[in-house]
Amino acid sequence: MNGLLKKNARKKRASSPTPPIKESTHPLFHSPFLPLFGSLLSGVLLALAFPGVGGSSLAFFGLVPLMFSVQSASRKKAALLGLLAGFSFFMGSLYWLHNLTGKVEGLALKGSALLGYAVLALYCALYFIPATLTISACMKRWGVSHIRQNVRTMFSVTAVWVGSEYLRGFLFSGFPWNPLGVSQYANPAIIQVAEWGGVYMVSACLVWFNIGLFITLRQYTHGIRTKKYRPHSELMIGLLPLALSVAFGLNVLLNQPKLHQPIRIALVQPNISQAEKWDKEKDQAILERLEELTETVARLDSLDLIIWPETAVPGFVRIVGRPSYGLARRMAGLGVPLLVGSMDVIPSENGSIYYNSSILFGTNGVAIAKYDKQHLVPFGEYVPFPKFMNKFTPVEVDFRGGTESTLIPLRGKASFSVLICFEDIVAPLSVKAVRNGARWLVNQTNDGWFDPSAQSEQHLAHAVFRCIENRVPMARCCNTGVTGTIDAYGNVTRNLEPRTKGFTTAEIHPRPLGLKTTFYTRNGDAFAKVCLIAGATVVFVLRSKGWRKRKKES
Numbered sequence: 001m002n003g004l005l006k007k008n009a010r011k012k013r014a015s016s017p018t019p020p021i022k023e024s025t026h027p028l029f030h031s032p033f034l035p036l037f038g039s040l041l042s043g044v045l046l047a048l049a050f051p052g053v054g055g056s057s058l059a060f061f062g063l064v065p066l067m068f069s070v071q072s073a074s075r076k077k078a079a080l081l082g083l084l085a086g087f088s089f090f091m092g093s094l095y096w097l098h099n100l101t102g103k104v105e106g107l108a109l110k111g112s113a114l115l116g117y118a119v120l121a122l123y124c125a126l127y128f129i130p131a132t133l134t135i136s137a138c139m140k141r142w143g144v145s146h147i148r149q150n151v152r153t154m155f156s157v158t159a160v161w162v163g164s165e166y167l168r169g170f171l172f173s174g175f176p177w178n179p180l181g182v183s184q185y186a187n188p189a190i191i192q193v194a195e196w197g198g199v200y201m202v203s204a205c206l207v208w209f210n211i212g213l214f215i216t217l218r219q220y221t222h223g224i225r226t227k228k229y230r231p232h233s234e235l236m237i238g239l240l241p242l243a244l245s246v247a248f249g250l251n252v253l254l255n256q257p258k259l260h261q262p263i264r265i266a267l268v269q270p271n272i273s274q275a276e277k278w279d280k281e282k283d284q285a286i287l288e289r290l291e292e293l294t295e296t297v298a299r300l301d302s303l304d305l306i307i308w309p310e311t312a313v314p315g316f317v318r319i320v321g322r323p324s325y326g327l328a329r330r331m332a333g334l335g336v337p338l339l340v341g342s343m344d345v346i347p348s349e350n351g352s353i354y355y356n357s358s359i360l361f362g363t364n365g366v367a368i369a370k371y372d373k374q375h376l377v378p379f380g381e382y383v384p385f386p387k388f389m390n391k392f393t394p395v396e397v398d399f400r401g402g403t404e405s406t407l408i409p410l411r412g413k414a415s416f417s418v419l420i421c422f423e424d425i426v427a428p429l430s431v432k433a434v435r436n437g438a439r440w441l442v443n444q445t446n447d448g449w450f451d452p453s454a455q456s457e458q459h460l461a462h463a464v465f466r467c468i469e470n471r472v473p474m475a476r477c478c479n480t481g482v483t484g485t486i487d488a489y490g491n492v493t494r495n496l497e498p499r500t501k502g503f504t505t506a507e508i509h510p511r512p513l514g515l516k517t518t519f520y521t522r523n524g525d526a527f528a529k530v531c532l533i534a535g536a537t538v539v540f541v542l543r544s545k546g547w548r549k550r551k552k553e554s
Contacts, residue, residue, distance in 0.1 A: 038069035039081040043088025049183040050093045051461050052454025059183040063210040064217065070132045071139045071218065082132030086125025093178050094121060096453030116379065124175060127164040130539060134160045135211075137542040144215050150234050154211045156538040161207045162200050163535030166528035169427075173378065176425055178458065179203050185461035188490050190242070192249035194468040195518040197527030198427055202465075204531065205241040212238020253489060259509035263413050263440070266297040266306045266336075267477040267484070271501040274448040283314040287327050289501065297503045298334040304413055306331070307477040310341040310356070310421055310444040317342035317359060318367055329365035337362055337410065341420065341444040341477075344370070354399045356381060358418040358444055360408055369409065372402030373420040374429060380449075405433040414439040414510035421445050424476075425462040427469060427525065434470045434521050439510035441466065441474040447481030447498075456481035456498050464490040469520040472511045 045062035048055045066085045070078040097120070100113035134157050142149035161180075169176030181202030184190050193201050216235045270289050276282040290313065294306060313324035317340050324342065332338040337360060344357040356373040376382050382398040405417050417433035424430065424443045433441060443463055447456050460482040467474050471488045484494030485506045495504040519526075 035069035035073065035077070035081055036084070038065035039085040040088050042066035042069075043085040044092060046089045046180070046183075047092030050178055050454075051185070051457035052093070052095075054186070054457075056183050056187060059180060059206050060209055061213055063207065064214045066132065067135050067211065067214040068218070070136045073136050075133060075136065078132045078136035079129045082128040082130075083122075083125050085132070086128030087121055089128075090121035090124045090178075091118070093458075096450045096455040096458075099450045099453055099455075120175070124168060127168045130164050130535065131157055131161045131207075134535075134538060134542065141542065144218050144234075147233050150215050151237060153215065154208055154234070154238065156535075156542075157211045158204050158207045159531045160535035160538055162204050162528055163532035165203055166200055166525060166532050173375075174426065176427070177462070180206050182458070182461050182465065185464045185490065188253060189246045189249035191245075191465070191468060191490060192252045193245045194465050195252075195471060195520050198469050198520055198525055199462075199465040200525065200528040200531065202245075204527075205245055208241050209238040256489065257512070257515075259512065261413075262507040262509050263304045263410070264302050264505065264507055265475055266300065266303055266503055266505045267475060267496075268293045268297065268306065268308050268312075268503045269478060269480070269483045269496050269501065270309070270312060271480050271499055272448065273480075274446075277311070277314070277446075277448065280314075283323070286314055287323055291327060291331065293501070293503050294331045294338070295334065297505070298331070298336055300505060303336045303505070305339060305410060306336050307339045307442060307444065307475060308341055309477045309479040309483075310358075310446045311343060312341045312444075312479070315343070316345050318344055328359075328361050332361035332363055333365045335363055339408075339418070339442065339444070344372070354397050355402065356399050356420055358420060358442075362411075369406060371406035371408065371418045371420070373399070373423065374402045374405075375423050375426050376401045377422060405429065405436050405438070407433075407437050416440045416442055416510075419443045419466075422459070424466050424474070425459070427466060430466040430470055430472075431521055431524050434472055434511075434517065438472065439513075440472050440508050443474055443476045445476070445481060446479045448479050451480040451499055460486075460492065464492065469518065471515075471518050471521075473508050475506065475508055 042062055042065045045058045045065070047053075049057075049059040049062055066081065069081050073081060094117065097117040098114065100117070101110045138153040138156055142153060144150055165179045168174070169179070179199050181191070181194075181199040184202055184206070190205070191202050193205070197204070212234045216232045219232075268290065270286070270293065272286055272289070276286065290308065297303070297306060313327065315322050315324050317324045317328050319325055328338060328340050340359050340361060342357055342359055344355040344359070346353045346355070356376070358371045359367050360369040362368045373381075376399055378384050407415050407417060409415050415437060417436065417438035419429060419433070419441060420443075422445070424441075430441060445459065447459060450456070456478070460476065463474055463476060464486055467486045467488055468490045473488050474486045476486065477483055478498070480499050482494055482498055483496045483504060484492060485508060486492050487509065488511065493506060495506075496502050
């Protein structure tokens, strides 16, 4: 009889409506400035989690203040608070963009640089809005009383966040800089899951934990949980993906295959300031510096390749008779193939076509392979809407983008592909190169536009994920940034300080022949695409149900 009564009581509790949430009566929770403070605090905490400050652990709870700020906000207020958090985050994490004002002359160009910095931060902040709207809608609809609804909220917010990050990475040519997962680039055990879902899978783990922590704290602050030291289900569920990621990562790191037949390379870092690169009177001094460094490093034994950074030489290296052409031929003739970053020009009936290129010179002094940069930087390598925008940018000519990844052969060694400048933040380009047969990657970049700043370290952080996603190593040769190598597991080796003149040698262990490519290489951003579809579905369902509810109430 007692058993039957208990069973009926359980059924009654299960069928009863969700009890109202007990709101806190403390005046602090009703301050009109608290949501603004929480929104700004989240933006600041997330910015501090990225290279520059490097407080990567802040990403594990950086979103929680924002979630508290929008939990009971109206749709309009939730959107504005999300925009504020995103704007403060991108203004903080992209602060190095203000360095452009010191690289251009004239009040108009300096003002344009600052305006562009603010507009870019504001644009990127828009992608915070879907997540804050989702949090607000979920809290109003489901609250935090039942675990099934809480898990549904965790899934919804995570899917919307990751879908928004992915959308930012390709919409309007894409700006995939600083997705949340990049903050963990120096935590190798956590990020090995990128071989399955890319950097977006790491972002998902972080957001999932943030929302689990928020739900836990919200239950305490609203009086739902009275036993404060009791293990909390949502917090444990929030920890689960992180724990599984670490377990997987440790297993991968402790069972790395033995690699043979290394490639010995030399990376030349000339450390030429952007002002010098634009000064024609400095051209000869730049060539002499490259010659000095290359002649020294070429004396070392057993080198397979010498690499110069992006646009290392003034002018066009393939035009016969130019000083740059003569220097490249002489340096390659020392006995080691030379990979040169240079502008290239192709005459045509409608005028010359310009490319940002990487050109391999063989030991006979002949250019034997060339790669043209595919993903160009707006306002840096081409000007959108040129009739209107030309006066606001220092760009004198528009470059044309390449159309394919070039597989560059290396005598008797594994072939490689090149990523120029920021192409290593565009994950599909690395996938394309590895699918095409590249067994290792080279990133040639300048980074002189923004040094000294955290930009160089942030740039490196993105490259780490390209290596893990495809399980290939990368050599990075920078003019002023972080020159070094990254292995297939994201471990960075650097022997040169940024903004110093010099060179370093390193061994690259290319991807073994016959080794199966990763899930990410085969399927690309499948995980992020699923999140985008799921997130769009969540937003549609929550919006339509909210609309029907308002219609019924009216």
